[in-house]
Amino acid sequence: xxxxxxxxxxxxxxxxxxxxxxxxxxxxxxxxxxxxxxxxxxxxxxxxxxxxxxxxxxxxxxxxxxxxxxxxxxxxxxxxxxxxxxxxxxxxxxxxxxxxxxxxxxxxxxxxxxxxxxxxxxxxxxxxxxxxxxxxxxxxxxxxxxxxxxxxxxxxxxxxxxxxxxxxxxxxxxxxxxxxxxxxxxxxxxxxxxxxxxxxxxxxxxxxxxxxxxxxxxxxxxxxxxxxxxxxxxxxxxxxxxxxxxxxxxxxxxxxxxxxxxxxxxxxxxxxxxxxxxxxxxxxxxxxxxxxxxxxxxxxxxxxxxxxxxxxxxxxxxxxxxxxxxxxxxxxxxxxxxxxxxxxxxxxxxxxxxxxxxxxxxxxxxxxxxxxxxxxxxxxxxxxxxxxxxxxxxxxxxxxxxxxxxxxxxxxxxxxxxxxxxxxxxxxxxxxxxxxxxxxxxxxxxxxxxxxxxxxxxxxxxxxxxxxxxxxxxxxxxxxxxxxxxxxxxxxxxxxxxxxxxxxxxxxxxxxxxxxxxxxxxxxxxxxxxxxxxxxxxxxxxxxxxxxxxxxxxxxxxxxxxxxxxxxxxxxxxxxxxxxxxxxxxxxxxxxxxxxxxxxxxxxxxxxxxxxxxxxxxxxxxxxxxxxxxxxxxxxxxxxxxxxxxxxxxxxxxxxxxxxxxxxxxxxxxxxxxxxxxxxxxxxxxxxx
Amino acid sequence: xxxxxxxxxxxxxxxxxxxxxxxxxxxxxxxxxxxxxxxxxxxxxxxxxxxxxxxxxxxxxxxxxxxxxxxxxxxxxxxxxxxxxxxxxxxxxxxxxxxxxxxxxxxxxxxxxxxxxxxxxxxxxxxxxxxxxxxxxxxxxxxxxxxxxxxxxxxxxxxxxxxxxxxxxxxxxxxxxxxxxxxxxxxxxxxxxxxxxxxxxxxxxxxxxxxxxxxxxxxxxxxxxxxxxxxxxxxxxxxxxxxxxxxxxxxxxxxxxxxxxxxxxxxxxxxxxxxxxxxxxxxxxxxxxxxxxxxxxxxxxxxxxx
Numbered sequence: 001x002x003x004x005x006x007x008x009x010x011x012x013x014x015x016x017x018x019x020x021x022x023x024x025x026x027x028x029x030x031x032x033x034x035x036x037x038x039x040x041x042x043x044x045x046x047x048x049x050x051x052x053x054x055x056x057x058x059x060x061x062x063x064x065x066x067x068x069x070x071x072x073x074x075x076x077x078x079x080x081x082x083x084x085x086x087x088x089x090x091x092x093x094x095x096x097x098x099x100x101x102x103x104x105x106x107x108x109x110x111x112x113x114x115x116x117x118x119x120x121x122x123x124x125x126x127x128x129x130x131x132x133x134x135x136x137x138x139x140x141x142x143x144x145x146x147x148x149x150x151x152x153x154x155x156x157x158x159x160x161x162x163x164x165x166x167x168x169x170x171x172x173x174x175x176x177x178x179x180x181x182x183x184x185x186x187x188x189x190x191x192x193x194x195x196x197x198x199x200x201x202x203x204x205x206x207x208x209x210x211x212x213x214x215x216x217x218x219x220x221x222x223x224x225x226x227x228x229x230x231x232x233x234x235x236x237x238x239x240x241x242x243x244x245x246x247x248x249x250x251x252x253x254x255x256x257x258x259x260x261x262x263x264x265x266x267x268x269x270x271x272x273x274x275x276x277x278x279x280x281x282x283x284x285x286x287x288x289x290x291x292x293x294x295x296x297x298x299x300x301x302x303x304x305x306x307x308x309x310x311x312x313x314x315x316x317x318x319x320x321x322x323x324x325x326x327x328x329x330x331x332x333x334x335x336x337x338x339x340x341x342x343x344x345x346x347x348x349x350x351x352x353x354x355x356x357x358x359x360x361x362x363x364x365x366x367x368x369x370x371x372x373x374x375x376x377x378x379x380x381x382x383x384x385x386x387x388x389x390x391x392x393x394x395x396x397x398x399x400x401x402x403x404x405x406x407x408x409x410x411x412x413x414x415x416x417x418x419x420x421x422x423x424x425x426x427x428x429x430x431x432x433x434x435x436x437x438x439x440x441x442x443x444x445x446x447x448x449x450x451x452x453x454x455x456x457x458x459x460x461x462x463x464x465x466x467x468x469x470x471x472x473x474x475x476x477x478x479x480x481x482x483x484x485x486x487x488x489x490x491x492x493x494x495x496x497x498x499x500x501x502x503x504x505x506x507x508x509x510x511x512x513x514x515x516x517x518x519x520x521x522x523x524x525x526x527x528x529x530x531x532x533x534x535x536x537x538x539x540x541x542x543x544x545x546x547x548x549x550x551x552x553x554x555x556x557x558x559x560x561x562x563x564x565x566x567x568x569x570x571x572x573x574x575x576x577x578x579x580x581x582x583x584x585x586x587x588x589x590x591x592x593x594x595x596x597x598x599x600x601x602x603x604x605x606x607x608x609x610x611x612x613x614x615x616x617x618x619x620x621x622x623x624x625x626x627x628x629x630x631x632x633x634x635x636x637x638x639x640x641x642x643x644x645x646x647x648x649x650x651x652x653x654x655x656x657x658x659x660x661x662x663x664x665x666x667x668x669x670x671x672x673x674x675x676x677x678x679x680x681x682x683x684x685x686x687x688x689x
Numbered sequence: 690x691x692x693x694x695x696x697x698x699x700x701x702x703x704x705x706x707x708x709x710x711x712x713x714x715x716x717x718x719x720x721x722x723x724x725x726x727x728x729x730x731x732x733x734x735x736x737x738x739x740x741x742x743x744x745x746x747x748x749x750x751x752x753x754x755x756x757x758x759x760x761x762x763x764x765x766x767x768x769x770x771x772x773x774x775x776x777x778x779x780x781x782x783x784x785x786x787x788x789x790x791x792x793x794x795x796x797x798x799x800x801x802x803x804x805x806x807x808x809x810x811x812x813x814x815x816x817x818x819x820x821x822x823x824x825x826x827x828x829x830x831x832x833x834x835x836x837x838x839x840x841x842x843x844x845x846x847x848x849x850x851x852x853x854x855x856x857x858x859x860x861x862x863x864x865x866x867x868x869x870x871x872x873x874x875x876x877x878x879x880x881x882x883x884x885x886x887x888x889x890x891x892x893x894x895x896x897x898x899x900x901x902x903x904x905x906x907x908x909x910x911x912x913x914x915x916x917x918x919x920x921x922x923x924x925x926x927x928x929x930x931x932x933x934x935x936x937x938x939x940x941x942x943x944x945x946x947x948x949x950x951x952x953x954x955x956x957x958x959x960x961x962x963x964x965x966x967x968x969x970x971x972x973x974x975x976x977x978x979x980x981x982x983x984x985x986x987x988x989x990x991x992x993x994x995x
Contacts, residue, residue, distance in 0.1 A: 413891045442892060446892070455884035459903075468892065472893050
C-alpha cells in the first residue's frame with residue numbers, strides 16, 4: 001500500500017439507486033459519494049441489506065429487475081457512466097471495470113470449461129484471435145496461482161474446489177487488465193485458510209497491476225489490513241469515511257463504534273459481555289426520516305430523529321452524526337453470573353464424565369447403481385475421535401469445513417449413528433437403546449442449528465414449534481406445557497406475541513432465539529450448537545452470543561459449540577478441540593490453543609484469522625494448499641500434505657495425542673511446543689489427569 | 690466516553706424483550722391468498738368453476754327437465770323456447786342434460802383427483818422418507834404402471850362392462866396417482882434432509898409424526914397445485930372413456946357420454962348436441978388450469994418471503 005497518487009480513477013457523486021417492487025420502492029442507495037484513486041483499495045463495509053452490494057452493482061449498471069439509478073454521477077477516468085447507452089457500457093464492463101462475486105459456484109457457467117470462460121472477455125474486448133486469447137488466458141490463470149493451468153484449462157467449474165474456482169473468477173476479472181476491480185464479498189463463502197490465500201492474492205495482484213479496488217464486505221477483519229480507506233454504510237447511506245487506521249482507532253460515528261465493539265476478538269475477556277446493537281436495520285421502503293441509525297443508537301436525541309445529519313468533517317474523515325463519539329468503546333459490562341445457580345464444572349459423582357466419546361468413527365458410503373447399491377468408496381467424516389465433556393462445561397470444536405465437526409455434533413445427539421466407537425452419556429450408551437427408552441434418553445441431548453430458517457418448520461407457529469418436543473416426550477398437561485413455553489420464551493428474550501407467529505415473520509436473530517428456545521424446552525443435559533451465529537449479521541451475532549453465554553452461566557447446561565470461527569468458539573468455550581480431516585489434532589483450554597498451540601495446524605489457523613485491527617501485521621500465508629479429499633485421507637499424519645514441518649516420519653506413522661500441560665494434548669511428531677512431562681504416556685483419552 | 694450506553698447489558702431488560710418486537714403480521718396462507726386474488730385470470734378461473742358447480746347442482750331445481758323417460762317424438766329437436774338447447778336422440782332436453790351430466794362429470798373428476806392425490810401423496814412420502822431399496826422398488830413399480838397404456842385397458846373393459854360412477858373414478862384414480870407420487874417423493878427428498886426434520890428426530894419424533902406433521906404439510910403446496918391439474922385431467926379422461934364406449938350405464942351419463950352419443954350428430958347437422966357440451970368441457974378444464982397456475986405462483990411468492 002503505497003502513498004495514493006493524486007489521480008482518481010473512479011468518482012461517484014450523489015449516487016441514489018431505487019428498486020421498484022410490486023407495491024413499494026426500496027431506496028437501496030441514497031446519496032452516496034466516494035472516489036478511488038489509482039492503485040488504491042477502498043473498503044465498503046456494512047451489514048447485509050445496507051446497500052453496499054447495490055452500490056457495487058450500480059457502478060456497472062447490473063442492477064436486479066426493477067432497480068435503477070435515480071440520480072448522481074459515476075465517472076470512470078472522467079467518462080460519465082450514468083446514462084451511457086447499454087452498447088457503450090458493454091465495452092466497459094469486464095474490460096475497464098471488472099467484478100468478482102461472492103459465490104463462484106453460481107457465477108461460473110457450469111457447461112463451459114474454465115479456460116473458455118477466461119478467454120471470453122479477452123475475445124470480446126480485445127478482438128484478438130483465438131490463439132492469442134488462449135495464450136492470454138493461460139497467462140492470467142498462471143497469475144492467479146491456479147496450479148498447472150494448461151492441464152486444468154479444459155476442466156469444468158464443478159471439478160475445481162471452492163478456492164480454485166474463486167481464483168478462476170479472479171482470472172476472468174483480470175483478463176483484460178481492468179482499471180477498477182469491484183470485489184463483492186470475494187471470500188465470504190470460503191474457509192479461513194483459503195480466505196487468507198485469496199486475499200493475499202488480491203493484494204499481490206493490486207500491487208503488480210496497479211489496479212484500484214472496491215472491496216465490499218461485512219467482515220471488518222478483512223478490510224482492516226487491506227484497504228487504504230473505508231466507507232461504512234448503514235441503511236443506504238455512507239455514515240462514516242476515513243483512512244483505515246483512523247477509522248479503527250478514532251471513529252466518530254456510534255454505528256462504526258458499535259459494529260467494531262460487537263465483534264468478539266481472540267483476546268476477548270470471557271467475563272465481559274459483548275457490545276450489542278439492539279433492534280434491526282430499518283426498512284428502506286421508504287427509509288425513516290432523520291438519522292437512519294437513531295432507532296438503534298444509544299446517543300440518539302429528538303434532534304437525531306427529526307433531522308438527518310450531513311456527512312461532514314475535516315481532513316478526509318467525514319461522518320454523519322449529531323452526537324459523535326470519540327474512539328472505540330473502552331468499558332464493557334461484566335457478566336455477573338448469579339451465584340446461586342452457577343454450576344461448577346465437575347465430573348459426575350462416580351468419576352465418570354457427563355459425555356464421553358471413545359474412538360468414534362463415522363464413514364459415509366459412496367454408492368453406485370440404482371437398485372443394488374454397491375459400496376464403491378467411503379467418505380471418512382470422523383475417524384476415531386475421543387473426547388469428553390463435563391457437567392456445566394462448554395466444549396468448543398473448530399476446524400475448516402469438511403473436517404467432520406458437524407458430523408461429530410450429529411453423532412453426539414444421535415442424528416447419526418457411529419460406525420465404530422461409543423458415545424456415552426453418564427456412562428450409558430444411549431443410542432444403543434430402543435423404543436421408549438431411546439425416546440426418553442433423547443431428552444438429554446438437544447441441538448441448535450446453523451440456519452435458523454431451515455431448522456424451523458415453516459408451516460408451524462412458534463407455539464407449535466416449542467410445544468413439539470414436549471408433545472413427543474409426553475411431558476406435562478397442556479397447561480403445564482403452556483407455562484413452560486412462556487418461561488423459556490422469556491428466557492431467550494422474545495415477546496409473548498411471538499407465539500402466534502410463523503418463522504418467516506421473524507428476523508434472523510429472532511429465529512435463532514426460537515431455535516435456542518426449542519433446544520432448551522426439554523431441559524437437556526448437553527446442547528450441541530452447530531455454527532450458532534454463522535448465518536447471522538454482525539450486529540445480531542453479538543446479541544445471540546451474549547444470550548448463549550448468559551444461559552450457559554445461569555443454567556449450567558453442558559454444551560458443545562461447533563464453529564469455523566475461532567473467536568466465537570473461544571468466547572463461548574472452556575475447552576477447545578481442533579479437528580482436521582476427521583481427527584482431533586489438538587485439545588486444550590482457550591489459552592492453550594491460542595497462546596501455546598502445539599500443533600502446526602492450530603497455529604496456522606490462528607494466524608490466518610483476519611483481525612479487525614489495522615495495527616496487527618498479518619503473517620504470511622500460514623497454510624498453503626487445500627483440504628485433501630476425505631475419501632482418501634493422507635497416510636500417517638493427515639495434515640502432513642499442508643504442513644511446513646512435515647518430514648518422512650509423518651507419512652509413515654500416525655502421531656498419537658501427547659500431553660503438553662494439564663489438559664492440553666496434541667497429535668504431532670514435530671510440535672511447536674516441547675511436550676510436557678506426561679509425554680511418555682501417550683494419552684489416548686485426551687485427559688492426562 | 691461519558692456514561693456507559695444502556696445497551697450491551699447482559700441482563701434482560703424488564704420492559705422490551707431483548708430480541709425485539711415482532712413486526713410483521715402475515716400468515717403464509719394469507720399472503721398466498723392475497724397473491725392469488727391479485728391474479729385476474731385466477732379469479733376468472735375460480736369464477737368459472739363456481740359457476741359450473743352452481744349450474745350443475747342447483748340448475749335442475751330452477752330448470753327441471755325430464756331426463757329419464759325416452760320421448761321419441763321429441764328427438765333431435767333444434768333449440769327453441771321450449772328446449773333452450775334442443776333435445777337429443779332420446780328426446781331429453783339438452784340444456785337440462787348438461788346440468789345432470791355435469792354433476793357426474795364434476796363428481797367423478799373431483800373424486801378421482803382426490804383419490805389419486807391421497808394415494809400418491811402417501812406413497813410418495815413413504816418412498817422419499819424411507820429411501821434406499823424400498824424407495825427404489827416403490828418407484829420402479831410406479832414406472833411399470835406408467836408404462837401400461839390406459840386406453841388399452843379401457844378398451845378391454847369397454848367390451849364387457851358398463852362403468853358406474855365409482856368404477857370410473859377408480860379407474861381414473863388408479864391411473865393418475867403416479868404423477869403426484871413422484872412429485873411428493875421429490876419434495877420429501879429435499880425436505881427430509883432439512884434441519885427441522887432432523888430436529889424432530891433428535892427430539893425423539895416417530896416416523897409417523899415426521900410424515901404427518903412435517904413432511905406432508907410442507908409438501909402440501911405442491912399437492913394442492915397438482916390437485917387442480919388432476920381435476921382437469923380427470924374430467925378430460927371421463928370424456929375419453931365415454932367417447933370410447935366405457936361410459937356410464939344408462940340412465941346415468943356424464944359429459945363424456947353425451948359427446949360419445951353425439952358422434953354421428955355432427956354429420957346430421959345436430960350441432961347443439963356437440964358444441965355446448967364441448968364448450969362446457971373446455972371451460973371447466975381451462976378454469977382448473979388457470980387456478981392451478983395461479984396457486985403455484987401464489988405459493989412461490991410465499992416462499993420468496995415477499
